Amino acid sequence: MRKWLGVAVACAQLINVACSKEEPPKPAEETKAAPSSSAAMKPAAPTSNTIKVGILHSLSGTMAISETSLRDVALMTIDEINAKGGLLGKKLEAVVVDPASNWPLFAEKARELLQKDGVAVVFGCWTSVSRKSVLPVFEELNGLLFYPVQYEGEESSYNVFYTGAAPNQQAIPAVEYLMSEKGGGAKRFVLLGTDYVYPRTTNKILRYFLHSKNVSDDDIKEEYTPFGHSDYQTIVAEIKKFAQGKRTTVISTINGDSNVPFYKELANQGLKAQDIPVVAFSVGEEELRGIDTKPLLGHLAAWNYFMSIDTPQNKAFIAEWKDYVKAQNLPGGDKRVTNDPMEATYIGMHMWAQAVEQAGTTDVDAVRQAAGYQTFMSPSGFNISLDAKNHHLHKPVFIGEVQANGQFQIVWKTEGPIRAQAWSPFIPESSKKVADWTYPWVCGNCTEPKYATSDAVAKR
Amino acid sequence: MAALGGFAQLSGDDVAHAVRALGESGDPRAIRVLKALRDAELYVDDASHVLIRDKNGAMVDALSGAPVPASGHAATINNEIRRVLDTLIARLELKSPDPDERLEAVGELARRSNEEDAPAMRDALEHEKVRSVRRALVSALAEGDLASEDPKRRLGAVEAIEEAGALGLAPKLAALTTAPAEPDPAVRAAASRTISSLHRKQIFVDGAADVLYGMSTGSILLLSALGLAITFGLMRVINMAHGELVMIGAYATYATQVFFHEHLPVHESLYLVAAVPVALVASMLVGALLEVAVIRFLYGRPLETLLATYGLSLLLIQIVRSIFGAQNVLVENPPWLSGGTELFEDVVIPYNRMAVVVFTAVVVAFVAFVLRGTPLGLRVRAVTQNRPMAACMGISTARVDTWTFALGCGVGGLGGVALSQLGNVGPELGQGVIVDSFLVVVLGGVGKIAGSVVAAFGLGILNKVLEPIAGAVLGKIVVLLAVILVIQKRPQGLFAPRGRSVEAV
Numbered sequence: 001m002r003k004w005l006g007v008a009v010a011c012a013q014l015i016n017v018a019c020s021k022e023e024p025p026k027p028a029e030e031t032k033a034a035p036s037s038s039a040a041m042k043p044a045a046p047t048s049n050t051i052k053v054g055i056l057h058s059l060s061g062t063m064a065i066s067e068t069s070l071r072d073v074a075l076m077t078i079d080e081i082n083a084k085g086g087l088l089g090k091k092l093e094a095v096v097v098d099p100a101s102n103w104p105l106f107a108e109k110a111r112e113l114l115q116k117d118g119v120a121v122v123f124g125c126w127t128s129v130s131r132k133s134v135l136p137v138f139e140e141l142n143g144l145l146f147y148p149v150q151y152e153g154e155e156s157s158y159n160v161f162y163t164g165a166a167p168n169q170q171a172i173p174a175v176e177y178l179m180s181e182k183g184g185g186a187k188r189f190v191l192l193g194t195d196y197v198y199p200r201t202t203n204k205i206l207r208y209f210l211h212s213k214n215v216s217d218d219d220i221k222e223e224y225t226p227f228g229h230s231d232y233q234t235i236v237a238e239i240k241k242f243a244q245g246k247r248t249t250v251i252s253t254i255n256g257d258s259n260v261p262f263y264k265e266l267a268n269q270g271l272k273a274q275d276i277p278v279v280a281f282s283v284g285e286e287e288l289r290g291i292d293t294k295p296l297l298g299h300l301a302a303w304n305y306f307m308s309i310d311t312p313q314n315k316a317f318i319a320e321w322k323d324y325v326k327a328q329n330l331p332g333g334d335k336r337v338t339n340d341p342m343e344a345t346y347i348g349m350h351m352w353a354q355a356v357e358q359a360g361t362t363d364v365d366a367v368r369q370a371a372g373y374q375t376f377m378s379p380s381g382f383n384i385s386l387d388a389k390n391h392h393l394h395k396p397v398f399i400g401e402v403q404a405n406g407q408f409q410i411v412w413k414t415e416g417p418i419r420a421q422a423w424s425p426f427i428p429e430s431s432k433k434v435a436d437w438t439y440p441w442v443c444g445n446c447t448e449p450k451y452a453t454s455d456a457v458a459k460r
Numbered sequence: 461m462a463a464l465g466g467f468a469q470l471s472g473d474d475v476a477h478a479v480r481a482l483g484e485s486g487d488p489r490a491i492r493v494l495k496a497l498r499d500a501e502l503y504v505d506d507a508s509h510v511l512i513r514d515k516n517g518a519m520v521d522a523l524s525g526a527p528v529p530a531s532g533h534a535a536t537i538n539n540e541i542r543r544v545l546d547t548l549i550a551r552l553e554l555k556s557p558d559p560d561e562r563l564e565a566v567g568e569l570a571r572r573s574n575e576e577d578a579p580a581m582r583d584a585l586e587h588e589k590v591r592s593v594r595r596a597l598v599s600a601l602a603e604g605d606l607a608s609e610d611p612k613r614r615l616g617a618v619e620a621i622e623e624a625g626a627l628g629l630a631p632k633l634a635a636l637t638t639a640p641a642e643p644d645p646a647v648r649a650a651a652s653r654t655i656s657s658l659h660r661k662q663i664f665v666d667g668a669a670d671v672l673y674g675m676s677t678g679s680i681l682l683l684s685a686l687g688l689a690i691t692f693g694l695m696r697v698i699n700m701a702h703g704e705l706v707m708i709g710a711y712a713t714y715a716t717q718v719f720f721h722e723h724l725p726v727h728e729s730l731y732l733v734a735a736v737p738v739a740l741v742a743s744m745l746v747g748a749l750l751e752v753a754v755i756r757f758l759y760g761r762p763l764e765t766l767l768a769t770y771g772l773s774l775l776l777i778q779i780v781r782s783i784f785g786a787q788n789v790l791v792e793n794p795p796w797l798s799g800g801t802e803l804f805e806d807v808v809i810p811y812n813r814m815a816v817v818v819f820t821a822v823v824v825a826f827v828a829f830v831l832r833g834t835p836l837g838l839r840v841r842a843v844t845q846n847r848p849m850a851a852c853m854g855i856s857t858a859r860v861d862t863w864t865f866a867l868g869c870g871v872g873g874l875g876g877v878a879l880s881q882l883g884n885v886g887p888e889l890g891q892g893v894i895v896d897s898f899l900v901v902v903l904g905g906v907g908k909i910a911g912s913v914v915a916a917f918g919l920g921i922l923n924k925v926l927e928p929i930a931g932a933v934l935g936k937i938v939v940l941l942a943v944i945l946v947i948q949k950r951p952q953g954l955f956a957p958r959g960r961s962v963e964a965v
Contacts, residue, residue, distance in 0.1 A: 261884070268798065268808070292791075
């Protein structure tokens with residue numbers, strides 16, 4: 001009995017650890033090209049006078065810290081659209097489900113939303129694992145997903161609009177900044193992440209990018225930790241050792257609440273932000289809200305939006321959010337903040353609403369065609385457009401330093417929005433791939449157009 | 461001091477410019493302003509006057525030193541400015557009358573290994589009288605001197621590196637061991653000797669680091685497992701809700717912190733001391749309640765207990781989520797637990813981890829004392845060893861069960877106090893703890909507290925030895941495989957209970 005129990009306990013733990021490893025970065029996502037792919041049963045045209053909008057964010061588990069606010073901001077935007085009369089004369093109705101930070105459950109809940117509830121669109125997912133898990137469901141049932149979080153790229157689906165940053169809209173500009181004199185002139189890089197698809201792919205792109213900048217492999221150190229890891233003693237000691245001799249920076253793709261023990265350990269072991277800055281791609285205002293910011297002072301984050309951006313649009317966005325929090329009496333009260341994925345959710349939902357108005361229907365095929373050409377004045381103060389070809393947003397990039405009040409001081413920004421590169425030009429095998437859902441390509445990962453152009457036909 | 465105007469600007473570039481101008485002005489008042497900016501004590505009021513806030517929160521004018529009423533906003537500071545500041549302050553402090561400040565300045569300049577500062581340091585070396593500062597200067601200059609034309613200087617530099625044991629410079633010395641690169645045989649010999657001595661030191665430092673970090677990891681494992689060693693080990697209750705009692709201890713710490721923050725702000729840094737009994741009592745109460753309400757009806761039925769306690773764990777998580785919200789809550793390290801001390805070169809032990817090791821020792825001693833030295837402990841041992849006989853001797857076994865279970869849960873709560881200082885405090889805290897806890901108890905041998913102690917430290921150190929070699933993910937897998945092998949060989953754990961009681965179980 002005891003022997004059995006011990007083995008079982010160890011096995012359970014083993015599966016736990018292995019789970020985070022089991023998602024290898026898929027080189028290409030199988031995507032269905034033809035618009036008429038929906039062999040799936042769609043519920044009969046809704047005769048009710050509401051349009052259902054699915055919200056698929058973890059409200060419990062390790063990702064709840066980040067994803068709960070996305071549900072809240074989505075509900076706020078729905079209220080805002082409803083207050084202006086809704087869409088096509090109908091009110092929007094939110095259908096909120098909780099996939100509980102459990103990746104297979106994301107797929108189940110997505111299927112439930114599309115088949116049982118018959119939602120017109122879904123806003124959801126945070127981690128790339130969860131997105132990869134729901135992708136086949138959306139493609140099989142011809143659903144529409146707006147994905148609001150920065151991710152690793154190397155993907156373009158006909159059924160997804162990516163309103164978060166691709167690597168060239170976040171990771172690459174951040175590394176360029178750190179290599180510049182203003183950013184500290186880093187010569188050595190520690191690529192540190194949680195062990196799953198987003199950090200692994202991002203770090204792969206960054207490694208190729210650093211090679212292109214003549215940084216040798218000796219000056220790059222790549223480390224991964226399991227989900228929920230909390231013991232960073234050895235890793236911080238290794239970073240310290242690695243940093244001797246050359247200016248070093250840490251590029252962190254640590255996700256979820258492992259960030260707290262990591263930064264605490266950094267500060268306690270005496271590593272200062274001005275000597276070894278850490279730039280994080282998953283730490284924003286929301287993540288800083290629940291933690292003691294003292295150990296993080298001066299460390300960096302790269303995003304497409306910061307709450308501290310000083311534009312009239314952002315003031316209005318923050319005011320609307322604060323009013324909503326107050327009116328709904330949300331937990332956290334006046335301490336609630338706005339952040340990048342919230343802005344991306346807000347922009348995405350508005351663009352979807354504009355597309356529905358333009359198409360005159362919520363039919364996925366029609367809305368998808370209309371969505372690609374929408375523009376929207378974002379809270380960050382730029383007129384943002386959604387790219388009809390690769391389904392990504394054009395986004396400005398900001399780099400900010402953590403301040404004691406949990407906000408960011410912006411130390412660098414791009415002049416204007418940057419177009420996303422769904423396939424990284426730095427990875428040899430994906431540099432030739434094209435994501436273009438317009439004629440004649442109509443493909444998410446092709447090296448040749450699906451349909452021959454007139455030139456090609458003439459040549460034949 | 462005209463440069464002071466720049467501090468009133470919001471833009472980081474303007475402030476950086478002002479900092480450089482001030483650093484080179486040679487004004488004796490400059491250093492105070494620069495230090496105030498570094499420590500975020502520099503303020504600018506609406507009329508662009510630069511003010512310094514002193515330790516007691518009173519404001520003085522940076523130029524005249526006259527007290528002024530508190531007003532204004534903090535001056536802009538970012539990493540670029542901090543980098544400039546650190547160098548400038550170090551350069552100015554190199555001439556400070558206080559030897560401690562000079563020592564600190566040399567350390568700062570050496571860390572930046574800036575060629576520009578070598579002449580100033582050489583200059584300082586000529587006038588320096590204090591031995592420790594002299595030694596720091598020599599070793600700071602050594603790196604630059606390795607490339608010197610003068611063989612004597614190179615030799616001196618190699619010797620200085622050997623004496624200081626500067627591990628980071630070993631790769632640079634390697635270039636001086638071969639003939640064409642280093643013409644002088646004496647320098648070559650010294651360099652080879654220094655490299656091997658540095659190498660020996662490196663092995664020792666790495667080993668010491670593994671043991672220290674492993675003890676720290678092990679002590680956390682032990683703290684979360686110790687309570688389980690009582691409830692599972694002694695009482696044989698498979699308590700899946702044990703992690704949640706750890707979580708309750710952590711939330712009790714949070715509640716104590718909030719109470720101190722609101723009612724006793726003067727003693728806020730002492731909240732952690734008060735949190736220990738609060739967490740103990742809170743978890744004991746919850747534990748006693750669980751025992752009386754649910755667990756006592758399930759003794760001797762392990763599968764039902766497993767299911768029931770799993771349900772209880774979900775219940776407790778949801779209750780905490782309803783009260784405190786799904787978000788993690790903020791538990792700050794008190795100032796006396798922030799930072800760390802450097803035991804050897806590059807091996808920094810943070811105070812919070814040291815405190816956890818000490819705290820673990822205290823808790824283990826406490827548990828041992830309760831079980832060995834109190835009437836309750838005597839009854840607990842009697843009941844767990846032979847229940848019918850103990851009942852015959854007039855011991856109320858039901859009451860002893862409640863107390864034992866509550867004690868195990870209380871110790872779990874103490875683990876929560878320690879965990880709150882290292883990681884996140886959220887409703888799911890316990891979920892990450894429970895599997896490791898069972899692992900420690902089963903590996904150590906069910907029913908043996910000493911076994912749990914050895915197993916926890918063993919696992920901790922093994923983990924830390926493997927981590928640099930295999931990485932955190934693979935390291936953990938290897939540890940778990942090792943545990944499976946050990947349990948295959950020794951199903952009763954490392955420390956098997958001996959004697960007739962074994963057959964009775």
